[in-house]
Amino acid sequence: MKRYAESFFRYWYIVLAPIFILPIATVMLLSRGPGTTTVSMSVWASPASIKVLGTADLTSTPAQNMMNDFQQLLAIKSFDRKVALNSPLFSKLAKHQPDPSNWMQSELRKNVSFVPTGPNLVTVSYKAKDAGIGSQVLKSIAALAPDEVGALNRTYIPPSAIRLADEPNGAPSASSKKQLVLDLGIALLVGAILGIGFLAVKTALDGSVRYSEEVPDLLGLPVLGIIPMNQTLVKSREAR
Amino acid sequence: MATAKNLIEPLVHADRTSPLIPGLQAELFRNIYASIRLTPEHHPVVGVTSAIRGEGRTTIACGLAHTLSLDLDCPITLIEADLEEPFLASALGIPPAPGLADLVRDGRQLAEVRQHISSNLYVVPAGSLERDGARLLHQMPNVNLAAGQSWPSSVTVLDLPPLLEQSYAALAARTADILLLVVRTGVTPASTVREALARLDNQTPYGVVLNGAQSSLPGWWPERGV
Numbered sequence: 001m002k003r004y005a006e007s008f009f010r011y012w013y014i015v016l017a018p019i020f021i022l023p024i025a026t027v028m029l030l031s032r033g034p035g036t037t038t039v040s041m042s043v044w045a046s047p048a049s050i051k052v053l054g055t056a057d058l059t060s061t062p063a064q065n066m067m068n069d070f071q072q073l074l075a076i077k078s079f080d081r082k083v084a085l086n087s088p089l090f091s092k093l094a095k096h097q098p099d100p101s102n103w104m105q106s107e108l109r110k111n112v113s114f115v116p117t118g119p120n121l122v123t124v125s126y127k128a129k130d131a132g133i134g135s136q137v138l139k140s141i142a143a144l145a146p147d148e149v150g151a152l153n154r155t156y157i158p159p160s161a162i163r164l165a166d167e168p169n170g171a172p173s174a175s176s177k178k179q180l181v182l183d184l185g186i187a188l189l190v191g192a193i194l195g196i197g198f199l200a201v202k203t204a205l206d207g208s209v210r211y212s213e214e215v216p217d218l219l220g221l222p223v224l225g226i227i228p229m230n231q232t233l234v235k236s237r238e239a240r
Numbered sequence: 241m242a243t244a245k246n247l248i249e250p251l252v253h254a255d256r257t258s259p260l261i262p263g264l265q266a267e268l269f270r271n272i273y274a275s276i277r278l279t280p281e282h283h284p285v286v287g288v289t290s291a292i293r294g295e296g297r298t299t300i301a302c303g304l305a306h307t308l309s310l311d312l313d314c315p316i317t318l319i320e321a322d323l324e325e326p327f328l329a330s331a332l333g334i335p336p337a338p339g340l341a342d343l344v345r346d347g348r349q350l351a352e353v354r355q356h357i358s359s360n361l362y363v364v365p366a367g368s369l370e371r372d373g374a375r376l377l378h379q380m381p382n383v384n385l386a387a388g389q390s391w392p393s394s395v396t397v398l399d400l401p402p403l404l405e406q407s408y409a410a411l412a413a414r415t416a417d418i419l420l421l422v423v424r425t426g427v428t429p430a431s432t433v434r435e436a437l438a439r440l441d442n443q444t445p446y447g448v449v450l451n452g453a454q455s456s457l458p459g460w461w462p463e464r465g466v
Binding site for chain 1: 268269271272275276296299300303420421423425426427428429430431433434437444445446447448449450451452453454455456457458461
């Protein structure tokens, strides 16, 4: 016990280093780079309720038409602004950008993707840093698209024709914070295990004679004297 | 240049040079002396050895010799028996020869080769070596260090070579009546010390002197001592 305690006080910096470094590394890793979470939802389009106007491609499935319309919608800045207004977390991020309007558009075009997964079903995905932001953005798109798509003057999808087949699968923002706390906790725990493990192994492998009370057991001889580490002696030795 | 005074004085009078441990050092060397119960009338030879080099063997031998010279009225002779790597003469600023090598090789008397350091402290350096250190160590047990001494009492402190680093070190250690084993704390593995002890055959050291002891435990720790 005394050996382990002394090892701790001697090598405390090595024990504490991983406890500090691992959580910091975790935070840095989590905050690095765009889009670490992909949130997706399915949107269903009723073929019966789609009103065909003008140049709509009649050979395409409702899902393909809807996908094309959604992509055109995201190219319209006013639509992107409305999406942002309906997504408080996304708006908050946009406010910190030098050009919020352009940022919103490029962010949505870059990270929102549509994949037709059936004749009437489109999977909409959003690659976001935060699952909560992704969830809000997708819900906004689903809520705004039926009314806005009419402005494209190509097809008209009444609100009743589009509905969420399922809720966005991303965790809300609060859970994301919980995840961060959990990750930090795990990093702390792993750091503590590494630090204490290093200490335990180093101490267990130390076969040197350290204390007078262990000399009789280790060597079978009594201790006649103990000369402490003395700076005077060290200096004298260095001088030689 | 280092002199006998500035080499040995700090070992014994740490209180004059190190405010960290006032008066501690001399008292610790006295503890060793008190533990081995010397009888100067019998001209005892105290051998100081260690398992490996760098454990503070010579430091302990110097400190013990000087403490004895302060506390006893009889002559104290410090002999450097590490014939492979001698340094005492250069450290003390005394002539390297004559010394132990001359005593063993030429059969000279102790009185002829010792050099006066202070009132009752004498030093015998390794002497003039002719690459025959191992042979001389082998012959050491045949030398009677007390021969030719005119003093009614005396103490000889023998700074022996490390047991595991010179083949005849264990043989040379037989010259000593009382053998002290220096162990540097936190450095020398117990297995290495046991291996050194096994080299001594039937000779058992009187005890162990722990050198370089230091505790990293805080002051409030209940078992802080080394």
